């Protein structure tokens with residue numbers, strides 16, 4: 001029995017057992033359901049083995065929504081725990097676990113896949129390509145991400161959750177203070193997902209550099225594609241740091257090395273430094289694509305060309321460079337001396353300048369525009385003021401002397417939620433609403449959508465603005481409770497109410513999806529918003545090959561020009577199209593990775609070695625495999641084209 | 650597949666072009682990976698705890714041999730690619746084989762070196778310095794090991810399938826990888842060994 005003891009939850013509670021049963025039953029229901037409806041074959045052929053960027057994108061989307069739910073439950077639990085002084089809903093250990101998983105899940109398994117969903121779905125369409133540069137690698141990226149996510153999420157029912165924060169600072173995350181396997185999960189699950197993300201980065205840089213439609217110079221790319229390009233460059237330069245960091249952390253925990261320990265020369269601050277060398281660029285990986293989406297949406301619904309295209313691009317380039325030189329602002333208080341602090345203060349504040357340029361560009365785009373308040377536009381208009389507030393508090397935090405007051409208080413928590421929620425999350429929801437008709441062929445209900453946006457914003461303000469105040473009053477972050485005499489109770493209750501309203505907003509979003517599936521009209525054509533760039537120039541649903549004829553581009557908004565200025569997008573005849581074959585290898589290899597990760601987490605060495613050999617075997621198989629893809633014939637394309645043209649009005 | 654005959658074989662198709670660019674970007678990521686390892690190494694270099702220092706354990710002889718072996722293999726893989734461009738299958742394979750033998754010999758010496766370190770009490774767990782040292786060297790060694798098998802597979806494919814746009818592309822990319830590992834080794838040699846021995 002000793003062997004199985006390690007899988008037990010070290011610090012169980014009723015809630016954990018209940019979720020265990022819940023997860024078990026859901027899995028069973030899914031398996032039974034698929035078997036009953038005989039969908040295994042369909043699932044395997046159309047989804048699991050697919051290399052189509054659109055389908056891979058949709059799988060990223062589903063993962064992100066699932067994780068939004070998981071992270072959201074964590075969030076509401078934390079806010080409820082803090083809503084009253086001396087609350088006993090969660091004890092300190094559970095609270096530690098909940099805030100640690102909340103952070104990791106939201107950043108790495110919700111926000112990241114959400115933006116990668118947009119990369120996948122939009123980038124090839126926006127540049128007029130047939131797929132990404134390496135479709136098979138793309139599938140591998142997804143499945144590695146998915147398995148990493150799965151591994152991370154089972155931690156709380158098998159062996160115990162990570163509990164050292166999403167930043168997992170040593171020595172807290174070392175064996176001495178984090179005794180369960182929780183932090184092993186952190187090290188290894190993120191490693192597996194991270195490798196997937198790194199390959200996404202390589203894939204999209206190559207795609208954007210090499211596969212643009214004829215005439216689309218770099219400075220004619222749609223703004224979202226630009227933002228995706230820069231975000232992927234940051235990925236390629238930042239994620240290897242994470243890879244090394246996690247490998248060293250893993251070795252400290254599993255093999256007894258002394259990288260971050262407190263004796264034999266180990267240096268705990270090395271973790272903090274390297275973590276943020278990756279971590280700060282990471283937050284810009286999230287926000288830049290969000291900026292890209294806002295640019296698309298604002299210019300579409302202001303019915304104007306994006307103001308200051310060149311300065312938009314330049315500011316993103318500057319942000320991406322600066323983002324690598326600000327990392328120490330996360331630990332001004334941790335002893336590096338006034339000179340270093342001053343330098344990092346200045347670089348940090350400098351980031352506010354290009355960010356400000358972008359804000360003004362959006363405002364000038366709106367200026368004299370014929371603004372139409374659709375749901376995506378509403379999100380964008382809520383984003384501008386709320387995000388600006390977050391940026392301003394960021395500059396406050398950037399003043400190293402003042403940071404001694406703010407650091408690790410609720411003020412900091414308010415800051416980063418203030419930039420991430422109105423910045424990233426709103427962009428995801430705006431983009432989802434905007435592109436929903438392109439992806440699924442019907443619109444989400446506008447009225448429900450606007451209700452969601454407003455509720456979310458009211459909830460957001462109630463939940464997070466009070467934290468600025470209690471933070472300045474000294475309420476520390478990551479504390480599981482406080483006493484009545486601190487006077488924090490009222491504000492924390494307000495926060496909880498805000499969080500509950502946000503939860504309701506998300507429920508409304510789900511209801512909106514359900515409602516629209518049932519009642520939304522289907523004959524909306526392929527361009528329901530009267531939009532401007534190439535992704536709207538093809539049919540809805542988008543055929544497998546995206547464009548029957550590769551489009552010709554002359555400006556930053558070729559589709560708009562083709563509608564209004566007589567630009568001819570599609571010249572020439574249909575030719576046969578080369579497409580990649582489906583493959584089960586990415587999925588199989590990622591499954592082996594999952595088992596390998598699991599074996600590592602629990603130090604089951606024989607299994608780890610066997611699975612490692614399995615992974616290498618897959619790579620070897622891939623090396624010898626001959627796969628030249630296939631062709632879609634001209635007849636088949638013509639047939640599809642007529643059918644799709646008939647489908648819209 | 651459209652083949653453009655005016656270009657070298659490894660660049661002759663669209664797919665090949667994509668793969669070469671993609672690999673360059675991958676090398677960019679690898680540079681960051683090793684840069685991080687070097688950063689960690691330089692930070693922890695003097696934090697030897699109760700363990701030995703670099704000067705205590707480094708031996709110039711095996712390191713010099715390793716350096717010569719790896720540099721020579723970088724030269725021979727260059728010759729292999731040159732032969733490939735001249736469409737000489739036999740010569741390409743010959744130089745590939747020499748490269749792989751040199752690579753294997755390098756690994757042999759490295760394994761000897763590692764056992765030596767453990768022997769003199771500089772194991773993975775001894776101190777922050779030894780952990781950083783062995784991880785940095787180990788990561789490079791692991792790359793060479795993977796490269797060895799990868800090269801072997803390509804060699805077999807050239808033998809079986811001849812010099813096609815595909816095998817040429819793979820060989821070319823492999824040579825980029827191999828040169829890259831060589832450059833990393835030069836950094837290791839200068840900034841870990843030489844600096845450590847001074």
Ligand code: HEM
Pocket residue numbers: 167283284286287329330331348349351352355391392394395397398399403406407408412415416419420423424
């Ligand atoms: C004008 C731009 C910004 C400035 C000047 C800024 C400044 C800062 C500073 C100085 C800190 C550290 C404070 C402390 O620990 O005491 C911080 C933390 C943070 N910021 Fe920002 N920030 C900016 C924008 C953003 C954006 C756009 C995002 C995300 C999309 C973001 C996400 C975060 C996160 C996640 C943390 C802290 C995480 C943690 O400690 O757990 N920030 N910011």
Ligand SMILES: [Cu+2]
Pocket residue numbers: 279280326327329330
């Ligand atoms: Cu930062």
